[in-house]
Amino acid sequence: MSRITHSLFEQPVSDTTGLWSGDDPAEMTFRSWAQLRSTAASVAAGLAAAGVGHGSSVAILAGGAADVTALVQATWMRGAAFTMLHQPTPRTNLETWVADTRAVIRMLDARVLAVGEPFTDAVRGLDLGVPIVPIGDLMTAPPPAEPVPAGEDDIAVLQLTSGTTGVPKAVAISYRNLHQNHQAMVRAAGFRPDDVAVSWLPLYHDMGMVGLLMSPMFAQAITVITTPLVFLKNPLSWAELITRFGGTFTAAPNFAYSVLARRLRRAADGAYDLSSMRVCVNGAEAVDESTLREFVGEAGRFGLRPEALMPSYGMAETTLAVSFTGANDLYSVDTVDADLAESEGLIERGTSARSRTLMRLGAPVPGIELRVVDESGATLPADRIGSLLVRGDAVTTRYLGPDGYVSAVDGEGWLSTGDLGYLTETGEVVVTGRKKDVIIVAGRNISPVVVERAAVAITGVRPGSVAALAVRLSGMAREGIAVVAESDSADDADECERIRKEVARAVFDDVGIAPAVVTVVKKGALPKTPSGKLRRASAASLIPS
Numbered sequence: 001m002s003r004i005t006h007s008l009f010e011q012p013v014s015d016t017t018g019l020w021s022g023d024d025p026a027e028m029t030f031r032s033w034a035q036l037r038s039t040a041a042s043v044a045a046g047l048a049a050a051g052v053g054h055g056s057s058v059a060i061l062a063g064g065a066a067d068v069t070a071l072v073q074a075t076w077m078r079g080a081a082f083t084m085l086h087q088p089t090p091r092t093n094l095e096t097w098v099a100d101t102r103a104v105i106r107m108l109d110a111r112v113l114a115v116g117e118p119f120t121d122a123v124r125g126l127d128l129g130v131p132i133v134p135i136g137d138l139m140t141a142p143p144p145a146e147p148v149p150a151g152e153d154d155i156a157v158l159q160l161t162s163g164t165t166g167v168p169k170a171v172a173i174s175y176r177n178l179h180q181n182h183q184a185m186v187r188a189a190g191f192r193p194d195d196v197a198v199s200w201l202p203l204y205h206d207m208g209m210v211g212l213l214m215s216p217m218f219a220q221a222i223t224v225i226t227t228p229l230v231f232l233k234n235p236l237s238w239a240e241l242i243t244r245f246g247g248t249f250t251a252a253p254n255f256a257y258s259v260l261a262r263r264l265r266r267a268a269d270g271a272y273d274l275s276s277m278r279v280c281v282n283g284a285e286a287v288d289e290s291t292l293r294e295f296v297g298e299a300g301r302f303g304l305r306p307e308a309l310m311p312s313y314g315m316a317e318t319t320l321a322v323s324f325t326g327a328n329d330l331y332s333v334d335t336v337d338a339d340l341a342e343s344e345g346l347i348e349r350g351t352s353a354r355s356r357t358l359m360r361l362g363a364p365v366p367g368i369e370l371r372v373v374d375e376s377g378a379t380l381p382a383d384r385i386g387s388l389l390v391r392g393d394a395v396t397t398r399y400l401g402p403d404g405y406v407s408a409v410d411g412e413g414w415l416s417t418g419d420l421g422y423l424t425e426t427g428e429v430v431v432t433g434r435k436k437d438v439i440i441v442a443g444r445n446i447s448p449v450v451v452e453r454a455a456v457a458i459t460g461v462r463p464g465s466v467a468a469l470a471v472r473l474s475g476m477a478r479e480g481i482a483v484v485a486e487s488d489s490a491d492d493a494d495e496c497e498r499i500r501k502e503v504a505r506a507v508f509d510d511v512g513i514a515p516a517v518v519t520v521v522k523k524g525a526l527p528k529t530p531s532g533k534l535r536r537a538s539a540a541s542l543i544p545s
Contacts, residue, residue: 001149002175004156004182005076007218009147013037017193019216020224021065025240031066033220039066040073043114045145046138047078050112050131054079054148057108057158059130061085061123062116065213065225067135068203071114072213074138079148081155083108083170084204088122091524102129104168107402108158114138152176158400159206159316170400171316171408180393181210181319182218184365189279189310190327191215191249196276197223198247200231200238207284210320211251231256235263239272239302251281251312254288255464257295264298275303279327283312285533286431286449287359289333306330313361313429317408317415318368319394323429325362334358334430341432342444347383347422354512356450360428368392370429371414372422382425385432385445389414420445437536439470439481441513446481448536454510455483455503455518460495462486467526467539471516474545480516483507484539490522519543 001010018032031039052058058075060082062068068084075082085104088097105113105128115123116135123132150156157173185191197216201208203225216223224245230237238260241247257280264272282292296306311331313322325331337348338356364370371379372386380386391413398405409415420438421431433447440446451468455461465486470479483503489495500518508514519542527538 001147002152002154002156003179004175004218005147005150008073009037009077014220017220017222019065019069019213020222020245021226023227023230025226025230025237025244028224028226028241029066033217036066036069037073039070039139040077041144042139042141043070043074043135044077044147045143046133046141047074047080047112047114048145049141050133050138052078052080052111054150055154056080056111058082059085059105059108059110059113060116061087061113061119062135063087063118063203063227064116065203065223067116069213069217071116071135076150076156077145077147079150079154080111081158081172083110083158083160084209085113086160086204087119087202098126098128100168102127103402104160104170105130107168107400108170150175152179157209159209160204161316161399168402171396172398172400172405173316173319173396177319177394177396178210178214180367181321182215184321184367184394185211185215185324186219188321188324188327188362188365189249189281191219191221191279193219193221195219195221195249195278196245196247197221197249198225198238198241198245199223199250200226200228200241201252202228205284206316206320207251207253207281207314211281212249235259236267236272239264239267239274242277243273246276248276248278249281250277250279251283253284254282254286254291257282258288258291258463261291261295261298264302267302269301272302274299275305277304277308279310280304280308281310281312281324283314286433287311287361288453289357289359290453292331311359311361313431315417317396317417318390318392319396321365321394322368322370322390322417323362323364325360329362332360334360334424338450339444341385342446345385345445347385347430358430358432360424360430362429363427364390364429367394370423380422382423385420385422387435388417388419388421388429388431390417391415437469439468439479441470441479441481444513446511446513451481451483451507451511451515454506455485458485458499458502458506460487460489460499461503462488462523465523465526467534467536468515469536469539471540471543473516473543481507481511481513482540482543483515483518484526484542485518485520486523486526487520488523490520490525496520517543 015034199212448468471482
């Protein structure tokens with residue numbers, strides 16, 4: 001039996017710590033880890049009756065953290081792998097979602113789709129190509145069976161990736177991967193059994209599932225989980241939960257810290273207590289120093305220590321963590337010559353005619369090796385930008401696609417992250433962008449993030465809703481920069497014209513190249529992945545020809 005399943009199902013389980021969950025911060029429901037394991041055993045019996053056994057696949061569509069926890073543990077009790085399906089929202093095109101979900105379920109060869117609230121009624125009667133069983137029905141089966149043994153290299157999770165091709169793909173995460181990632185987080189982030197994790201992140205995303213549900217579950221710590229919709233409706237609910245439960249550990253993408261900072265700015269002194277927070281992981285998208293400064297400035301009024309902020313680097317392919325800023329260390333940045341970095345891939349620190357600030361994301365966590373290579377695959381020294389490769393026991397070895405499994409690593413076990421970046425002399429990781437998103441203009445490799453940060457500073461542009469990409473319009477001799485920005489004023493012609501002019505000026509001032517086109521679109525127009533990341537290539541369809 002794997003170390004993960006042995007600790008979950010064969011060792012004593014806490015009846016005093018566990019999961020607080022719900023969609024109202026004032027009325028959260030508590031279930032101990034002992035209660036959840038008991039529920040999972042009943043659900044496992046239902047899965048067994050549905051034909052789920054060792055090596056099977058179970059698709060899960062549920063929003064409540066308690067239902068998800070029971071379904072995850074039940075799936076593992078059957079020696080099977082689970083996949084959290086991407087969840088429909090009120091703005092989702094249902095026909096598209098059904099077609100995409102059918103393709104995913106076919107790829108997974110799922111034995112059953114286990115459903116919990118709030119999706120039970122929504123999917124009832126749909127043809128998704130697999131039996132749809134509500135979690136309540138699974139609990140009506142005969143008495144629970146004993147857990148089916150699962151080995152270290154058996155697949156525990158098939159984590160859907162946020163690709164841009166429309167072709168489904170899942171990262172195969174083994175029990176060995178999960179164990180190594182948990183040990184790395186314990187050592188690098190100092191996660192411990194007396195921590196109180198607080199999260200609103202979607203559980204179909206690796207940061208929410210692995211970082212803020214599984215890690216506390218493995219440690220038998222307390223975790224407090226609400227839904228993304230609660231945060232989106234009221235960002236201050238995040239601070240409310242930290243205050244109420246004495247939260248010590250949380251994580252979110254960069255944009256969320258910016259949103260919360262703006263809401264805290266309007267809050268009365270003493271409204272919240274953030275002094276208990278030890279670790280605030282910032283990851284899943286580019287980390288912006290200005291956001292961290294803004295958040296520290298506003299959250300500090302409520303007791304947050306600057307050292308609690310932990311810029312990080314991670315991905316589904318490494319189970320979660322690649323690098324973390326040191327626990328209790330103040331985050332740091334590199335100020336570099338932008339021209340040298342973009343034209344020659346060289347990092348030269350200090351101010352220059354065009355400086356760029358890059359966030360240091362800490363050293364690789366224990367068990368992760370990272371190297372930087374050039375186009376030929378040769379390893380580059382410190383302070384040279386190249387492709388980032390990773391290797392270790394937390395790194396997946398294969399992907400599942402529509403045609404079956406394919407290797408994710410080379411012959412020496414190295415996985416290409418698809419990211420560009422460099423290592424500092426002290427071994428810290430700096431990510432400069434996604435290789436496929438780089439905009440090449442006049443021999444310079446320009447990160448779209450740099451352009452987007454300049455554009456989002458303009459009044460009227462929605463934070464986190466700007467895409468920069470390469471474009472070659474009719475009559476252009478070479479590729480240029482296109483900017484697509486969402487605005488609540490997209491229907492106001494005069495405002496749109498102002499935004500276009502000011503964005504063009506801001507990008508030119510910061511990057512030294514004026515955009516070939518700036519397009520202003522309505523809120524929600526930019527295509528994004530289910531986890532909220534920009535689909536930059538797909539945004540090209542919004543640019544007038």
